[in-house]
Amino acid sequence: MKLSFRHYGDSDPISLEYISQIPGMRSVVSAVYDVAPGKVWPRESLEKIKRSCEEHGLIFDIVESVPVHEDIKLGQGRCDEYIDVYCENIRRCGEVGVKCITYNFMPVFDWTRTQLDRKAPDGSTSLVLYAEQMANLNPLTDDIHLPGWDASYTQEEVRDLIRAYQELGEEGLWKNLEKFLKKIIPVAEESGIRMAIHPDDPPYSIFGIPRIITCEENVDRMLSIVDSPANSLCLCTGSLGCVASNDIVAMVKKYAERDRIAFMHMRNVKIIEGGSFEERAHLSSCGSLDMYAITKVLVDAGFDGYVRPDHGRMIWGETGKPGYGLFDRALGATYINGLFEACEKAKENK
Numbered sequence: 001m002k003l004s005f006r007h008y009g010d011s012d013p014i015s016l017e018y019i020s021q022i023p024g025m026r027s028v029v030s031a032v033y034d035v036a037p038g039k040v041w042p043r044e045s046l047e048k049i050k051r052s053c054e055e056h057g058l059i060f061d062i063v064e065s066v067p068v069h070e071d072i073k074l075g076q077g078r079c080d081e082y083i084d085v086y087c088e089n090i091r092r093c094g095e096v097g098v099k100c101i102t103y104n105f106m107p108v109f110d111w112t113r114t115q116l117d118r119k120a121p122d123g124s125t126s127l128v129l130y131a132e133q134m135a136n137l138n139p140l141t142d143d144i145h146l147p148g149w150d151a152s153y154t155q156e157e158v159r160d161l162i163r164a165y166q167e168l169g170e171e172g173l174w175k176n177l178e179k180f181l182k183k184i185i186p187v188a189e190e191s192g193i194r195m196a197i198h199p200d201d202p203p204y205s206i207f208g209i210p211r212i213i214t215c216e217e218n219v220d221r222m223l224s225i226v227d228s229p230a231n232s233l234c235l236c237t238g239s240l241g242c243v244a245s246n247d248i249v250a251m252v253k254k255y256a257e258r259d260r261i262a263f264m265h266m267r268n269v270k271i272i273e274g275g276s277f278e279e280r281a282h283l284s285s286c287g288s289l290d291m292y293a294i295t296k297v298l299v300d301a302g303f304d305g306y307v308r309p310d311h312g313r314m315i316w317g318e319t320g321k322p323g324y325g326l327f328d329r330a331l332g333a334t335y336i337n338g339l340f341e342a343c344e345k346a347k348e349n350k
């Protein structure tokens with residue numbers, strides 16, 4: 001596996017030097033963050049990321065993410081033009097040596113939580129979603145600002161988007177994903193890039209808005225739209241794993257054996273009855289997921305894709321971007337190293 005770490009560019013308080021000091025760190029997961037969805041990424045910006053990574057002995061070969069414009073997901077307006085721009089961005093990433101691009105097809109909101117700094121008994125904080133807090137919200141009538149949502153929309157724009165997606169429905173969203181994949185995957189193949197779709201987080205409909213990358217059946221359907229290693233998954237254990245109906249170990253095994261996982265987001269969550277969950281430390285015993293079993297099926301399948309510690313808690317007084325502090329993600333990286341070393345050596349010695 002190729003160990004990687006998300007970095008938010010110049011505005012990230014965590015330096016590439018610090019990232020390079022994490023044992024075994026190989027790749028930086030980054031993006032051109034100052035260009036709006038639907039616009040072409042300047043080659044100089046990509047070159048600059050590549051250079052600064054190399055200055056610290058790191059490789060810039062994985063992007064998270066190239067955002068998909070809402071017009072593409074809705075199949076409206078300037079959809080065709082934005083797909084062409086998307087293809088151009090894939091080519092430009094390929095030119096600087098990028099091998100994997102993560103993206104998602106979540107309408108409007110991207111990931112959703114009800115609180116970003118829920119305090120645990122040990123004083124650490126993490127992101128949580130409490131179903132009872134969600135149930136009281138109606139974005140069509142209330143002014144709501146949930147953490148993680150794109151603040152550039154006005155409440156009225158959000159309402160218009162929500163109505164448009166409610167009208168589109170799941171099958172409409174599938175149709176638009178199919179059109180998108182059939183255009184971009186051949187370009188990714190030519191560019192030597194694997195596209196890795198991130199599951200919906202959480203993996204169920206919110207406010208009646210369709211969400212489709214949610215479960216094994218739907219992942220099968222997504223992968224079959226274009227049957228190519230370039231059309232693969234970013235399998236986020238914490239996203240798919242926050243509902244008990246997804247058997248994460250079985251899913252990782254199945255898709256790793258078929259070589260359809262390009263990127264693993266490794267994160268643990270505690271599932272709480274009634275549809276709630278809390279992000280927890282990476283260690284298996286801290287949450288609901290068996291991180292050892294997940295690693296073992298990856299190693300047994302000969303997985304050689306990218307892995308990164310996903311969201312971490314805030315610990316040791318660190319402040320910053322929720323989920324993206326240095327300390328707990330570095331602990332996560334070290335834990336991931338240990339799991340892989342143990343599983344790989346056990347496999348060799350069989």
Ligand SMILES: [Mn+2]
Pocket residue numbers: 198236239265310
């Ligand atoms: Mn993730």
